Amino acid sequence: MHAAELMARLNPSTVRYDIGRGGIPELTPQDIAAAIGMVPAGLPRELMCRLWWPAGAALTASQLDRALMDLLLKEWTERELAMYKALGAVAGAVSPGERASAQRQYAEAHARRWPKWIERLEPVTITETYKHLREAVLTEIAEPRRCSCCGGSGEVRARAGVAPCDRCLGQGTTKQGPTWRAAALGMKEVSYKQTWHEPYEWLLAAVTDMASGAADELRRKLHRDEK
Numbered sequence: 279m280h281a282a283e284l285m286a287r288l289n290p291s292t293v294r295y296d297i298g299r300g301g302i303p304e305l306t307p308q309d310i311a312a313a314i315g316m317v318p319a320g321l322p323r324e325l326m327c328r329l330w331w332p333a334g335a336a337l338t339a340s341q342l343d344r345a346l347m348d349l350l351l352k353e354w355t356e357r358e359l360a361m362y363k364a365l366g367a368v369a370g371a372v373s374p375g376e377r378a379s380a381q382r383q384y385a386e387a388h389a390r391r392w393p394k395w396i397e398r399l400e401p402v403t404i405t406e407t408y409k410h411l412r413e414a415v416l417t418e419i420a421e422p423r424r425c426s427c428c429g430g431s432g433e434v435r436a437r438a439g440v441a442p443c444d445r446c447l448g449q450g451t452t453k454q455g456p457t458w459r460a461a462a463l464g465m466k467e468v469s470y471k472q473t474w475h476e477p478y479e480w481l482l483a484a485v486t487d488m489a490s491g492a493a494d495e496l497r498r499k500l501h502r503d504e505k
């Protein structure tokens with residue numbers, strides 16, 4: 279069972295999941311909350327809670343946002359440094375072969391750069407877009423879009439009964455498209471596609487990985503409890 283469904287039992291107001299449907303009904307909300315408490319503290323657990331059980335988070339929303347900002351800034355800095363390192367290689371190349379290889383390295387590093395953080399220099403003003411991006415990524419994962427192909431069931435009619443839906447691979451949900459993301463970031467779709475798609479996908483993958491790592495840990499704790 280998906281951690282989102284388990285954790286939804288802890289949210290009194292949730293109506294998205296049918297409690298007990300094919301699940302493990304012997305687990306009480308107390309069991310689940312206790313198991314969440316046993317997942318090691320850290321960003322993965324915080325993200326898991328933010329996505330599926332906000333009341334269980336230890337960090338405030340702004341502390342969590344700060345942690346995600348640091349994560350983005352670190353990756354942004356590494357990409358900038360890779361470009362300057364390649365620049366040094368171009369400048370210091372002595373043979374034509376060495377120069378050609380350094381130029382390739384520079385072009386690749388340059389293409390991997392992310393949009394700048396500074397919007398104005400005097401006084402230093404930070405762009406709001408990275409903040410919108412963090413909020414949009416969390417919303418996209420916490421409230422996934424229902425698959426339009428199978429209507430959210432994860433199954434489609436096939437010759438022999440039903441088959442897993444190809445579009446969502448049986449998940450029932452799909453990623454948001456560029457139209458939704460551009461609106462969430464307050465920009466035109468073309469700007470999203472040209473400039474912001476890369477950092478968006480990077481953060482989406484990073485948050486998904488961390489939250490599902492914590493969710494796996496949660497399932498292991500619950501499983502051990504049952505024995």
Ligand SMILES: [Zn+2]
Pocket residue numbers: 425426427428429430431432433443444445446447448449450451
């Ligand atoms: Zn589907």
